[in-house]
Amino acid sequence: MASQSALILRMALLLLQLMYSTGAGVSIIPSKTDVLVGEQILLLCKAGGEGDITWQKEGEDIDEEEKVTPVDETSSKLIINKATMEDAGRYTCLCHYDSGSHDSGNIQVYVYVGPSFGSTTTYHEFLEGKQGTVPCQVSGQPAVDAHWIRDKEEISSHEGRRVRKLPDNTLFIENVKREDAGTYMCRANIKGRPIHIELPVSVVVNAPPTVRLREEEKKVMAGPEANVTFLCLVDGLPKPNITWIMQVPFDPSRHYFNSDRSELTITSVARGDYGEYTCTATNKISESSGSIMLQVFETPEVFVSAEQQRVPMGEGVSVSCNVSGHPQPELHWLNKHSGHTVDSTSGRVRVVDGALVIDEVVPSDGGLYSCMAVSTHGNASRDVAIHTQPGPPHYLSVSPGPTSVMFSLKTSPINGGTAITSFVLQWMQSAEEKWNEITVPASDPLALTTLKPYTLYTVRLAALNAVGLGKFSETNSVRTQGIREPDSPVLMSDDIKIDGNSFSIKLKQIDDGGTPLHHFDVRYRIVHVKDDKESSDWTETQMTPDANSIHLRDLSPSDYQLEVTAVNANGSSSPARFNFTIAEPAVKASGMTKGSVVGIVILIFLVVFLVVDATCCYRNRCGLLMSISSKIFGQKVPGLKMLEEGEGATNGEVKLNGLSTPRGSMQQTGLQTHTVEGGQSTEVTCDKAHLTKNEKTQPGRNLSTADA
Numbered sequence: 001m002a003s004q005s006a007l008i009l010r011m012a013l014l015l016l017q018l019m020y021s022t023g024a025g026v027s028i029i030p031s032k033t034d035v036l037v038g039e040q041i042l043l044l045c046k047a048g049g050e051g052d053i054t055w056q057k058e059g060e061d062i063d064e065e066e067k068v069t070p071v072d073e074t075s076s077k078l079i080i081n082k083a084t085m086e087d088a089g090r091y092t093c094l095c096h097y098d099s100g101s102h103d104s105g106n107i108q109v110y111v112y113v114g115p116s117f118g119s120t121t122t123y124h125e126f127l128e129g130k131q132g133t134v135p136c137q138v139s140g141q142p143a144v145d146a147h148w149i150r151d152k153e154e155i156s157s158h159e160g161r162r163v164r165k166l167p168d169n170t171l172f173i174e175n176v177k178r179e180d181a182g183t184y185m186c187r188a189n190i191k192g193r194p195i196h197i198e199l200p201v202s203v204v205v206n207a208p209p210t211v212r213l214r215e216e217e218k219k220v221m222a223g224p225e226a227n228v229t230f231l232c233l234v235d236g237l238p239k240p241n242i243t244w245i246m247q248v249p250f251d252p253s254r255h256y257f258n259s260d261r262s263e264l265t266i267t268s269v270a271r272g273d274y275g276e277y278t279c280t281a282t283n284k285i286s287e288s289s290g291s292i293m294l295q296v297f298e299t300p301e302v303f304v305s306a307e308q309q310r311v312p313m314g315e316g317v318s319v320s321c322n323v324s325g326h327p328q329p330e331l332h333w334l335n336k337h338s339g340h341t342v343d344s345t346s347g348r349v350r351v352v353d354g355a356l357v358i359d360e361v362v363p364s365d366g367g368l369y370s371c372m373a374v375s376t377h378g379n380a381s382r383d384v385a386i387h388t389q390p391g392p393p394h395y396l397s398v399s400p401g402p403t404s405v406m407f408s409l410k411t412s413p414i415n416g417g418t419a420i421t422s423f424v425l426q427w428m429q430s431a432e433e434k435w436n437e438i439t440v441p442a443s444d445p446l447a448l449t450t451l452k453p454y455t456l457y458t459v460r461l462a463a464l465n466a467v468g469l470g471k472f473s474e475t476n477s478v479r480t481q482g483i484r485e486p487d488s489p490v491l492m493s494d495d496i497k498i499d500g501n502s503f504s505i506k507l508k509q510i511d512d513g514g515t516p517l518h519h520f521d522v523r524y525r526i527v528h529v530k531d532d533k534e535s536s537d538w539t540e541t542q543m544t545p546d547a548n549s550i551h552l553r554d555l556s557p558s559d560y561q562l563e564v565t566a567v568n569a570n571g572s573s574s575p576a577r578f579n580f581t582i583a584e585p586a587v588k589a590s591g592m593t594k595g596s597v598v599g600i601v602i603l604i605f606l607v608v609f610l611v612v613d614a615t616c617c618y619r620n621r622c623g624l625l626m627s628i629s630s631k632i633f634g635q636k637v638p639g640l641k642m643l644e645e646g647e648g649a650t651n652g653e654v655k656l657n658g659l660s661t662p663r664g665s666m667q668q669t670g671l672q673t674h675t676v677e678g679g680q681s682t683e684v685t686c687d688k689a690h691l692t693k694n695e696k697t698q699p700g701r702n703l704s705t706a707d708a
Contacts, residue, residue, distance in 0.1 A: 025047075025105075026105035027046050027105050028106070029043070030044075034194070036083075036112060037111060039082075039083055041078070041079070041087060042079055043091060043107065044077045045075065045076045045077065045095075047074045047097070048074070049074060049098070051073075051097035053070070053093060053094070057090070058089050062078070067079055067080055078091065083111050084111065085111050085113065088111035089109060090108050091107050091108075091109055112190050114141065115139065115196070116140060118138075118139060120137045120186065120199060121134075122201050123202050125204045125205075125206055126204070127205075127206050128206065128237070132173040132176045132203070133172055134173070134184065134201055136148070136201070138186070142191065145188070145189045146165075146187070148165050148186060149184070149187055149198075150183075155184075162174045178207070178237065180205055183201070183202055183203075184201045185198050185200055186199045207235070208286045209283050209285070209286065210235045211290035213232060213233070214231055215292065217294075219294075219376065220269045220378060221297055221298060222271050222297070222298065223268075224268050225268075227266065227268070227269065228266050229263055229266075230264040232263070232279035232290065237283070240283040241283070243261070244277065247276060247277070248275065254266055264277065266294075270296070271296050276292070277291065277293075298378075299378060300374075300379065300380040301323065302323050302371050302382040303323075303324075303382070304382045304384055308384070308385040308386075310388070311467075313361055313362060314360055316357070319384050320353075320354060321333070321384075323354075323373035323380070324373070325378070325380070327375055327377065328375070329373035329375035329379075330374045330375060331371065331373060331374075332371075333370070334369065336367065336370055336383070337368065354371075356371070356384070363390055363391035366418065369384045369386060387416060387466065388417060389465065389467050389471075390416040390462075390464070391414035391416065391463070391470055392413060393462070393473040394413070395409065396408070396409055396473045398459055398476045399478075401447075401481055402482060402513075402570055403449070403452060403480055404480065405451060405457065407425065415463070415465060416465055419442075419466075420442050420464065421441070421464060422441050422442050423442060423462065424461060424464055425437060426461065429456070431458075439464070451480050453480055454482050455479065456477060456478070457478055457479075459476050460473050460476065461473055483570040483571065485572060485573050486509070486511060486513035486517060486570075487511040489565075490507070490508045491564060491576050498583075503560070504549055504551045505562075507548055507549055512566070515568040516568060517567065517568050519542045520564055520565065521572070522564050524562045525538045526558045527560065528559075535561065559581050560579065562578045562580065563575040563577050
């Protein structure tokens with residue numbers, strides 16, 4: 001029994017120790033892990049509980065008390081002043097907790113020297129076309145890698161590269177080019193560590209100056225309007241300075257330079273400007289020169305018999321040309337379209353005694369021709385325009401459509417020397433028929449649009465210009481497609497909105513049938529479903545083809561039917577239908593409004609007023625009702641017959657609305673009579689006032705309203 005208790009106690013202690021050991025932890029906080037030689041190394045050890053803390057390097061205890069300083073029961077710090085390369089290594093902090101457990105933490109400390117570039121030169125100049133080397137001298141410990149970088153990209157050390165890094169860290173540039181100039185970055189990096197420095201190095205490429213002249217000789221005719229410009233194209237690095245040497249003194253009123261002196265302009269050229277003009281370019285490398293000879297002569301002149309000729313195809317044309325000048329210039333004809341001179345004296349296109357002769361003109365002969373006078377003294381020319389019909393269209397393709405045919409030209413026909421204004425499109429169904437045709441402007445689509453569907457046609461076209469109609473293209477056979485209406489539009493039932501007496505729904509057109517839509521037809525009507533009435537008439541409207549929703553307003557509460565149809569040139573689609581309901585406005589559940597209260601008060605007032613007025617009329621013959629009756633019927637009240645005096649006429653009865661009433665009974669009910677003297681009628685009044693005692697006892701007294 002005692003042995004079991006000891007075993008249980010030992011297991012509890014082990015579990016307790018494991019719990020404390022697991023909860024404790026040791027961490028090392030460095031000031032930095034990469035330390036430059038001569039700097040301080042500071043390591044702070046933090047334990048998870050109280051205990052004894054010791055330090056080790058590479059597994060060996062550090063006994064130097066001046067390096068280790070306890071902070072408190074759970075912390076210790078290690079300080080190494082003026083670190084050396086030998087101080088690099090792995091440091092361990094061990095903590096023996098008071099609970100009997102222990103733990104440790106490790107950290108690697110790196111110590112380095114440099115890197116540095118020593119006496120590396122940061123500026124280099126090379127001649128274009130030569131080889132260039134740019135050294136980069138790097139040093140440091142433990143080991144330093146050197147890299148060359150330009151425009152944020154590292155330069156490769158591959159052997160086949162024109163610009164590459166050599167094994168000794170030198171930048172090598174083979175056959176230096178101008179684009180090699182710029183700033184390069186030499187980066188020195190401590191191997192395996194994020195420690196690096198960079199050194200910018202400038203590379204300058206020099207090139208000796210060169211001078212290039214567009215021509216060696218300038219020929220100009222003397223005169224006040226004659227100007228000449230010499231252009232000196234200069235190249236070199238650094239940019240060369242340009243100077244000019246002239247045979248005549250510089251005249252600021254006629255001699256002008258541009259900003260960099262690469263152009264020399266002479267205005268109002270005179271014979272004295274004749275001579276050689278030399279351009280010299282100079283930079284720190286060398287200098288270069290070029291010369292232009294200026295020839296000053298009289299101006300040649302050209303005269304032609306006509307500046308424009310319209311020639312039908314197959315006919316001939318001749319245009320004469322005369323030239324003058326000193327010395328006598330040579331005459332040449334130039335086809336400006338092809339850029340070739342016409343120097344043949346035989347053939348269909350030839351020059352005879354200075355005249356341009358063309359036999360049997362074809363469309364390619366149309367265009368501009370120039371008669372030129374050429375001599376050592378200058379040139380002159382005059383243009384002649386020859387126009388003829390355009391050529392036949394080539395590379396023509398046709399494509400069918402619904403009742404239509406589209407023509408497509410890969411290249412435009414030869415225009416015959418003047419612009420094509422339109423095209424003539426022809427078609428027929430069979431060889432026995434005549435050609436049908438239409439004329440279409442050149443800027444419009446080339447299409448036949450009035451054909452029959454599913455029909456085979458033969459088609460062709462020809463170009464038309466100001467001279468006339470050209471030859472037709474080869475014929476093409478094509479079968480038209482059928483007429484196709486657009487598909488029904490789609491009403492987006494999941495995107496509707498009903499707001500009071502307004503309704504809206506999204507609209508979408510999937511397929512227009514290959515022909516653009518003209519519009520949408522929209523119509524709607526009230527559908528009487530509940531009371532089995534016939535539906536109302538349709539209300540119709542149209543919407544533009546780009547509409548994407550339908551909006552209906554001012555609708556009455558009811559059930560509605562909506563239909564939408566898409567329409568193009570070929571017809572209408574099937575209608576898309578949608579039913580919806582505009583509900584009655586909801587009755588407010590709140591109490592009566594102020595207007596309702598006012599209306600009820602007015603109604604009560606009118607009822608009371610009528611009761612009082614009727615009572616007044618009935619009893620006292622007064623009030624508004626009595627006044628209105630008097631004005632309409634006089635003194636008689638309708639509905640009561642006149643009473644006659646004597647029993648012989650009425651037998652002692654009064655007839656009221658056709659009923660006989662004894663006179664005594666009438667008085668008992670409160671009706672009164674009025675007897676007109678000398679007459680036979682008696683008027684019954686609505687006065688209900690009771691007779692007084694005296695009135696009852698006076699026989700033969702007339703009853704009147706005055707007595708009342």
